[in-house]
Amino acid sequence: MVDSPALTRRLLAWYDRSRRPLPWRSSRDPYLIWVSEVMLQQTTVLAVIPYYQRFIARFPTIEALAGAPIEEVLSVWSGLGYYRRARMLWQGARQVQALRGGLPRTAADLQLLPGIGPYTAAAIASIAFDEPVAVVDGNVIRVLTRLERIDGDPAVRKIRRQIEATAARLVDPQRPGDSNQALMELGALICTPRAPQCSSCPWQSDCTARRHDQAEMYPQKAPRPALTKIERVALWIESDKDQRFLLCRIPDRQVNAGLWEFPAADRSDLSVRIGPVVATVKHTITRYRISVTLQSAELEQPTRVPDDCRWVSIGEAQLLGLTSATRKLLSQLGRATQSDLSELPAQVADRVDPSRVRQQTES
Ligand code: SF4
Numbered sequence: 001m002v003d004s005p006a007l008t009r010r011l012l013a014w015y016d017r018s019r020r021p022l023p024w025r026s027s028r029d030p031y032l033i034w035v036s037e038v039m040l041q042q043t044t045v046l047a048v049i050p051y052y053q054r055f056i057a058r059f060p061t062i063e064a065l066a067g068a069p070i071e072e073v074l075s076v077w078s079g080l081g082y083y084r085r086a087r088m089l090w091q092g093a094r095q096v097q098a099l100r101g102g103l104p105r106t107a108a109d110l111q112l113l114p115g116i117g118p119y120t121a122a123a124i125a126s127i128a129f130d131e132p133v134a135v136v137d138g139n140v141i142r143v144l145t146r147l148e149r150i151d152g153d154p155a156v157r158k159i160r161r162q163i164e165a166t167a168a169r170l171v172d173p174q175r176p177g178d179s180n181q182a183l184m185e186l187g188a189l190i191c192t193p194r195a196p197q198c199s200s201c202p203w204q205s206d207c208t209a210r211r212h213d214q215a216e217m218y219p220q221k222a223p224r225p226a227l228t229k230i231e232r233v234a235l236w237i238e239s240d241k242d243q244r245f246l247l248c249r250i251p252d253r254q255v256n257a258g259l260w261e262f263p264a265a266d267r268s269d270l271s272v273r274i275g276p277v278v279a280t281v282k283h284t285i286t287r288y289r290i291s292v293t294l295q296s297a298e299l300e301q302p303t304r305v306p307d308d309c310r311w312v313s314i315g316e317a318q319l320l321g322l323t324s325a326t327r328k329l330l331s332q333l334g335r336a337t338q339s340d341l342s343e344l345p346a347q348v349a350d351r352v353d354p355s356r357v358r359q360q361t362e363s
Pocket of ligand 1 (some may be wrong): 093143146147192193196197198199201202203204205207208209210215
């Protein structure tokens with residue numbers, strides 16, 4: 001077994017020299033740490049930074065987030081993906097505000113809030129409140145399975161427990177937040193999935209995978225399931241009089257619920273004449289490879305627009321939360337650039353009266 005205190009000391013010394021000056025590291029405000037940790041789930045640091053800054057500028061406190069309508073939260077989150085995270089964050093903020101006691105201070109209590117699992121709870125509790133609990137994410141799993149050559153799939157409970165026990169031994173009781181962040185930083189910067197820079201690693205003399213020249217063999221994983229292909233046809237329906245186009249809100253309890261997209265071609269409540277293909281996109285979500293073909297279409301007269309659909313201008317579309325595929329399709333159509341649609345500029349956000357947005361888009 002490794003000498004944990006010595007390893008932790010070397011790890012912290014390396015972290016103090018090498019850590020990146022990330023925006024959420026300049027504060028120990030538990031709300032800001034919460035937002036950053038939720039955004040960092042399934043998204044890279046570089047991708048998160050501009051979204052984090054925009055989100056915090058718009059919702060600087062739990063109260064600001066709890067007081068905003070979910071449509072506005074989704075709009076500011078738009079482009080970051082995995083929108084369930086934004087909904088859970090918002091629900092959690094409302095719950096905290098209702099309790100009037102601020103965020104809970106322990107990992108166990110934090111997990112009572114929606115969307116906060118063991119990882120996020122441990123990150124907030126250790127970084128903001130100095131609770132000596134270990135954080136285990138993908139980076140930590142990679143580093144520790146290499147350090148101790150832990151065989152087996154980390155998704156298997158017994159292996160996961162072994163990793164958690166190793167992580168717990170490495171938490172520094174005086175600087176738990178820093179030792180957790182240091183371990184994640186080591187995985188992000190040095191102990192990378194491919195070609196780890198072992199010669200720059202503070203643990204190079206202790207690491208058993210390095211000693212056996214087997215670093216890239218860890219972590220061991222079960223084979224991934226094959227991607228499932230999904231093909232969809234959506235409709236580009238433009239109004240003759242003002243060049244608005246039709247978008248529909250995805251119903252609750254479906255993937256991307258609450259976001260807006262082009263109407264599906266197989267809707268039975270839209271009577272249309274279908275024209276040529278105007279754009280196609282492919283994108284991958286988890287294990288689904290989705291291909292969307294957008295065809296132009298004209299409404300048959302008279303056709304009532306369904307209640308969940310709205311005519312919108314490009315400006316109004318920017319104020320809605322759009323699916324990634326919808327943003328890509330609009331970009332292909334030359335209606336907007338990807339960056340136009342992935343961002344809700346602060347100056348626009350500042351002008352947005354959420355109740356007005358709802359009236360414009362839902363009336
Ligand atoms: Fe990872 Fe190499 Fe460091 Fe081992 S020595 S923890 S494999 S970077």
